[in-house]
Amino acid sequence: MLKKRIIPCLDIKDGRTVKGINFEAIQDAGDPIELAQRYVQEGADELMFLDITATLEKRKTLSELVTRIASEINVPFTVGGGINSLDDAKRIIDAGADKISINSSAILNPELITEIVNEFGSQCVVLAIDTKCVDEKWEVFRNGGRTATGLNAIQWAQKGVTLGAGEILLTSMNNDGTKAGFALDITKQISENVSVPVIASGGAGTMQHFFNVFNQTKATGALAASVFHYGQIPIPTLKQFLNKQNIPIRL
Numbered sequence: 001m002l003k004k005r006i007i008p009c010l011d012i013k014d015g016r017t018v019k020g021i022n023f024e025a026i027q028d029a030g031d032p033i034e035l036a037q038r039y040v041q042e043g044a045d046e047l048m049f050l051d052i053t054a055t056l057e058k059r060k061t062l063s064e065l066v067t068r069i070a071s072e073i074n075v076p077f078t079v080g081g082g083i084n085s086l087d088d089a090k091r092i093i094d095a096g097a098d099k100i101s102i103n104s105s106a107i108l109n110p111e112l113i114t115e116i117v118n119e120f121g122s123q124c125v126v127l128a129i130d131t132k133c134v135d136e137k138w139e140v141f142r143n144g145g146r147t148a149t150g151l152n153a154i155q156w157a158q159k160g161v162t163l164g165a166g167e168i169l170l171t172s173m174n175n176d177g178t179k180a181g182f183a184l185d186i187t188k189q190i191s192e193n194v195s196v197p198v199i200a201s202g203g204a205g206t207m208q209h210f211f212n213v214f215n216q217t218k219a220t221g222a223l224a225a226s227v228f229h230y231g232q233i234p235i236p237t238l239k240q241f242l243n244k245q246n247i248p249i250r251l
């Protein structure tokens with residue numbers, strides 16, 4: 001059985017790791033290199049780096065930081081934010097990232113997914129979906145959660161996979177930073193309706209939340225930020241807990 005993955009997420013702003021609640025109230029959470037090294041030592045399966053204001057500020061992701069990260073860690077890592085073209089993706093992959101994550105750029109130009117897949121393979125392309133429950137429907141948002149798109153989250157995930165995306169990073173904006181648990185309903189729906197791995201994101205607050213998302217949905221990865229950054233849930237403790245609950249996990 002495929003092992004479930006624990007993935008710390010480092011949201012980057014001005015070269016620092018930050019964290020917010022519901023995509024707002026951003027606070028400093030530390031140096032990204034130091035945090036990345038700590039997570040590797042603790043047993044993180046992968047890392048995710050998202051330059052959260054790159055798209056909004058219309059600039060490129062910090063490729064120099066990506067190079068530094070690649071030289072310091074030995075687990076797969078994904079980089080997202082400000083990747084708007086094949087050249088942008090090349091720059092980040094060449095800098096050392098294993099995968100790139102695209103969100104707003106894929107919504108505005110879906111064919112970009114296929115372009116990058118044709119160059120690097122589907123295993124390198126993560127389609128990030130920020131979704132919010134509006135009037136009992138899960139709608140996709142772009143621009144760091146600021147702009148509604150009218151897209152249905154399940155349909156967009158399916159289209160992204162059809163275009164070649166090898167993985168879905170699904171973030172519930174309603175749950176993000178609340179520590180009230182992952183959005184199990186939409187995670188379940190999407191993970192059962194696409195043929196690629198789905199990473200659940202948004203809402204992790206306890207070890208039980210990780211168990212719930214792995215036990216009640218087909219998500220293969222669970223991503224969190226603040227509970228790891230501030231030491232509220234040590235990764236080794238989380239993995240031992242999940243292992244005892246018979247969740248397949250790398251120890």
